[in-house]
Amino acid sequence: MLNICVCVSGGGTNLQAIIDGIAKGTITNTKIAAVISNNKGAYALERAKQNGIPAVCVSPKDYESRDIFNDALLDTVKSFQPDLVVLAGFLVNVPGKMVQEYKNRIINIHPSLIPSFCGVGYYGLKVHEAALARGVKVTGATVHVVDDGTDTGPILLQKAVCVQEGDTPKVLQQRVMEEAEWKILPMAIDMIANGKLLK
Numbered sequence: 001m002l003n004i005c006v007c008v009s010g011g012g013t014n015l016q017a018i019i020d021g022i023a024k025g026t027i028t029n030t031k032i033a034a035v036i037s038n039n040k041g042a043y044a045l046e047r048a049k050q051n052g053i054p055a056v057c058v059s060p061k062d063y064e065s066r067d068i069f070n071d072a073l074l075d076t077v078k079s080f081q082p083d084l085v086v087l088a089g090f091l092v093n094v095p096g097k098m099v100q101e102y103k104n105r106i107i108n109i110h111p112s113l114i115p116s117f118c119g120v121g122y123y124g125l126k127v128h129e130a131a132l133a134r135g136v137k138v139t140g141a142t143v144h145v146v147d148d149g150t151d152t153g154p155i156l157l158q159k160a161v162c163v164q165e166g167d168t169p170k171v172l173q174q175r176v177m178e179e180a181e182w183k184i185l186p187m188a189i190d191m192i193a194n195g196k197l198l199k
């Protein structure tokens with residue numbers, strides 16, 4: 001059984017896709033040990049509670065320094081003894097110590113086809129604003145392993161999504177979630193849980 005911690009910051013629709021995948025059996029051999037948010041107001045925490053999953057907030061606002069927050073975040077993750085840490089819309093730089101401790105065992109979903117529209121400053125709606133500003137006709141989402149850089153780790157899965165005439169960033173964001181993110185993140189977890197990825 002793959003024990004996972006899901007780290008979130010906001011609405012948690014990717015978390016919901018994982019919860020639904022486990023319930024429907026499209027993700028097998030997997031248990032969500034905990035949902036961890038850096039943001040007290042994240043609706044993702046509600047989703048966790050509604051599904052009987054331990055939900056914890058570790059907010060940088062509650063710590064005197066970034067280093068102390070980073071240690072608290074790592075301690076919290078470690079307390080759930082995960083085999084895999086899943087960043088599902090987690091908008092915090094993962095501390096270097098955590099990357100070391102969970103080398104090749106942290107994955108992230110990013111809402112573009114890496115290496116386009118990724119790296120520092122590209123998160124959430126900003127990614128889709130940039131894609132539309134550049135005029136790309138195809139975008140998508142990427143699941144990758146987290147390393148010391150921002151969106152630089154090995155790519156595991158990608159799915160393309162067409163841009164349509166008249167798309168706004170919000171409309172495009174929703175289509176990328178529906179057609180790509182909510183499919184490839186659960187798929188990656190199922191593959192890892194069943195020895196088909198990150199062996």
Ligand code: GAR
Pocket residue numbers: 008009010011012013014015044088089090091109110111122123124127177181
């Ligand atoms: C998702 O689109 C995810 O890909 C993105 O934040 C959103 C979170 O939505 N992540 C990043 O931009 C990371 N660089 P959710 O809370 O509804 O899952």
